[in-house]
Amino acid sequence: MRKLFLPLTIVTAALFAYAPIAIANAPYESTMLLIQKIFYFHVPAWIAMYSALFVCGIASAIYLFKGRVEADRVAVAAGEIAVLFGLIGLVTGPLWGRKAWGVWWQWDARLTTALLLELILIAYLMVRKYGGPGSEKLAAGVALFGMVDSVFVYKSVDWWRTVHPKTSVVTSLGETAPAMMPAFALCAVAFVLLMTLLLMLRVKLAQQQATLNDMYLADEE
Amino acid sequence: MVFLRTALLVLRKDVAIEVRSREILYTTLFFAVSCVLIFSFAFVREGAPPQEAAADVAAGILWIAVAFSGTLALGRTFERERYGETLKALLLAPAPRPAIYVGKLLGMVLLMTVAELVLVPMVALLFQAALFARPLLVSALLFAGTVGFAAVGTLFAAMLIRARTRDVMLPILLYPITIPVIIAGVRGTSALLTVPPDEAMATMWLGVLTSFDVVFVTLALWTFEPLMTE
């Protein structure tokens, strides 16, 4: 895993360096024109957030049911990163919506549930920080609820009539707007790789903190 | 069979303790009533409740009062368990852990239902809301919403017994997860308060609430045991 870090960094940096060119070359969307270009960062940010959330949820389940401490470290790392990408999604979205819908925010099903999901993840981090001893297990429970809730968030646009575009916009991008696919796929891959890199860094931090704890404990004996 | 008997025994224990002192019951009821009164003063203008969006206001206030008093009741119930260290004793007993959870859940639902029995007539009176026009649907919505709220609440309140900052952590953890339940309850109730009552809409929201209940109770049953063990 350690050996992959440098090649991954180089690949991700290259992808992000080329991304503006790909995005500029992508065709305009007919009704929204320039502002639609936020799509190339907005949707991949949420893809990265969901990936991080699922990593967090699965790691939390492993920690809860199998007791593996390494899983808990991955969980806290993934939780922080999910909050980060969720924040990016929740800021780029309204910036796009201000132009496309005329309003910064709407209480429709997708926006409301997405905001609540972000709050659940922030609550996850707060429990870990302020819950006192044994809060890792409590937080793992919260993460599991968050992971299940994310399915509702994703499907909310398909089940309810919302101002937010439906999931079919992305899933059928190949047929409806094939010229946008290269830029979108590039950004999606770049964001997921970035998420993986940040995860590796953050897990390293968690491991160092655990080592420090062990050193303190060994010192006391 | 053992599962059901254990759950009912836990329920009977809680009811027996509560009937003796009635502390949580009275405090929860009083809090719920004050909640509705505060909202009345906030929304009443020139002596009358707001005429436009009256259905939404009444439904919203009812469910907010249910949510807040539910949170309070959860905190108080498990504080009592923590003080008597009875939860540890329960977990040591040779009983299936999920059954203990179900017993506590049933107790919570019962307590919140009693609060709702007081809240619904109060909101109907103070906001002139026709909550008794479709009593079966309103009851079904309230029951489904209560089960969903209590399912998540019981799990988290039990989990937080050992935590240091349990009083402030419970709302922080509970509300983001149960707000969809509240939203569904409010939308369903408000659909029934329009003239004429929109039963199709209310039934749709009842379906949403039921699916939330199934998901939350299943997840809670699955995670209760590992969360309660040291």
Added chain:
Amino acid sequence: MIRRAVIAFATFVLLAGPAAALQPPAGQAPAGQEGFVQIDELPKDQQLPAAPLLIAAYAFVWVALMAYLWSIWNRLGTVEAEMRSLEQRKRQRDGS
């Protein structure tokens, strides 16, 4: 004391930006009230410029990522400094 003043000032500046942006632009009539008007048929001064929003979105992405990287870097530095000082104390104790 100074630190708190700086934090308060920074918070004010951060909030004032979006608050100013949220004020409706002066002189923009609510076109939606008379009926739906296609966006390209609206006169230019009533359309929102897209470029500032786009730039703000991309800028935020970079700022957020850099801030998080900086936070990890900081925390890693603190932990490693503590580890080094702990090792040093142990060596002093064992040596002396």
